[in-house]
Amino acid sequence: MKKILSITLTVILLAGLVSGCGSTGQAKNQVKQKTSEVTLKVGANPVPHAEILEKVKPKLKKKGINLKIVEFTDYVLPNKALGDGSIDANFFQHKPYMEEFAKNNNLQLVALTKVHIEPMAIYSSKIKSLGELKEGATISIPNDPTNEGRALLLLEKNNLIKLSSSASLTATPADIAENPKNYKFAELDAAQLPKTLQDVDVSIINTNFALEGGLNPLADALAIEDKDSPYANILAVRADNKDDAAIKILAEALNSPEIKKFIKDKYQGAIIPAF
Numbered sequence: 001m002k003k004i005l006s007i008t009l010t011v012i013l014l015a016g017l018v019s020g021c022g023s024t025g026q027a028k029n030q031v032k033q034k035t036s037e038v039t040l041k042v043g044a045n046p047v048p049h050a051e052i053l054e055k056v057k058p059k060l061k062k063k064g065i066n067l068k069i070v071e072f073t074d075y076v077l078p079n080k081a082l083g084d085g086s087i088d089a090n091f092f093q094h095k096p097y098m099e100e101f102a103k104n105n106n107l108q109l110v111a112l113t114k115v116h117i118e119p120m121a122i123y124s125s126k127i128k129s130l131g132e133l134k135e136g137a138t139i140s141i142p143n144d145p146t147n148e149g150r151a152l153l154l155l156e157k158n159n160l161i162k163l164s165s166s167a168s169l170t171a172t173p174a175d176i177a178e179n180p181k182n183y184k185f186a187e188l189d190a191a192q193l194p195k196t197l198q199d200v201d202v203s204i205i206n207t208n209f210a211l212e213g214g215l216n217p218l219a220d221a222l223a224i225e226d227k228d229s230p231y232a233n234i235l236a237v238r239a240d241n242k243d244d245a246a247i248k249i250l251a252e253a254l255n256s257p258e259i260k261k262f263i264k265d266k267y268q269g270a271i272i273p274a275f
Contacts, residue, residue, distance in 0.1 A: 037066040038246045043078040043090035046071050047211045048263075048271055049233070052115065053091060055262050056253040065246050074191055075144055076101075082238060083107040089247055091115065091254075092208075094231040096169050097146040108239035113251040114232040114274040116263055118207030120150055121221035122158070125197050130158055130222050135181045137201035142190040145170040150231060151204035152176070158223045207270060217270045232274035 040060070044050040053069050060067045070087055072078045078090040079101050093101075095111045102109040127133060141151040149171040155161045162178035163171055173185045186200055193205045194213025207217050217224055225231075235251055237244075253259065260273045 037061075037064050039066045039068055040089070040246050040250060041068045041070055041087040042250070043070045043072050043081055043087045043092065045073065045078075045092040045208050047208055048116070048118075048267060049091045049208065051266070052254070052259060052263065055259060056250065056256075059253050059256070059258075060250060063249055065249060067250070074189065075147075079105070079107065079109065079236070082109065082236065085238075088241060088244070089235055089237045089250065091233070091235050093233065093236065094146070095234055096150075096231065097144065098234065098236050100145050100170060110237050110239050110242045111234040112237050112242060112247065113235050113255055115235060115254050115259075117229050117232050117272045117274050119217060119225035119229055119270075119272070120147070120154055120204060120206055120231070121210065121217045121224040122154065122202055122204050123194075123197060123210065123215055123220055124202040124222055126201055127222070130160065130202075133160070133181070133183075133201060136184060137181070138184045138186055138199075140186040140188050140193055140196060140200040140203040142193065142204070142206065143187040144190060145172075147190055147206060148172055148187065154204060154223065154225060211267075211270065218268070 042053060044053055050069050050071055053067065057067045070081070072092065075093065075097070078087075078092050079098070081087045082090050083105065089112070098109055098111060101107070122130065139155070142148050146169055149167070149169045152161065152163060152167075152171045152173070152175070156163050160183065161176050164175050164177040167175040173187070188196060190206055191209055193203050194209055194215060197203050202222065205213070205215070210217055235254055237247055241247060255275045260275065263271055263273045
């Protein structure tokens with residue numbers, strides 16, 4: 001009887017120890033879960049997108065979100081990385097470009113929120129005004145569909161060419177109906193335009209690449225888009241993660257009064273808040 005009682009007590013004690021260890025382990029796991037951060041990977045061009053994201057990092061950190069900025073220097077890879085899940089969102093493009101890219105690459109992308117406008121502008125290292133542009137001059141423009149059309153619309157607005165009535169936002173040089181001075185067009189990767197400025201007469205450059213190339217849109221441009229440009233840069237996500245809590249917090253942070261002030265103060269009108 002004593003032997004049976006001894007065995008029973010031993011079993012009870014062991015069960016208690018196992019139970020205690022289980023509770024401790026669960027508690028540790030719960031603490032770990034409560035203190036762990038969510039990592040959010042966002043693709044961006046270095047200027048101004050990555051700079052703006054750096055500004056929201058501390059705010060997100062306080063909410064348990066570790067913002068990892070993945071820099072890209074082109075307009076193709078950020079959307080491919082978003083589509084294959086390598087990143088959770090990207091911030092570098094306007095909605096017309098995103099929609100055209102998504103359609104051509106069978107991607108389900110969503111424009112979550114507008115952040116800022118980067119007015120496209122015309123630059124030159126050879127002339128001081130568009131009136132000096134000579135017969136047969138070479139004009140370099142972005143070669144991606146929406147920005148190429150956008151550049152041609154800017155040329156039309158400044159009376160250098162006239163597009164056909166059927167031309168859209170994705171116009172190409174083939175849509176030019178009137179070219180009285182027989183301008184030649186060099187279609188180049190948008191990121192390369194500032195680097196080739198010496199090789200052409202004028203170049204139409206997106207503001208982010210202009211800034212990276214040491215150009216000031218307000219001081220150096222021969223002509224610039226109006227401030228009511230519809231090409232606002234957006235935070236883009238996949239359709240399957242648009243409702244993610246961390247992404248929504250990022251979107252709110254990018255549309256905060258602090259970011260609006262940062263954009264106004266840092267870029268002095270070269271980049272304009274779109275919210």
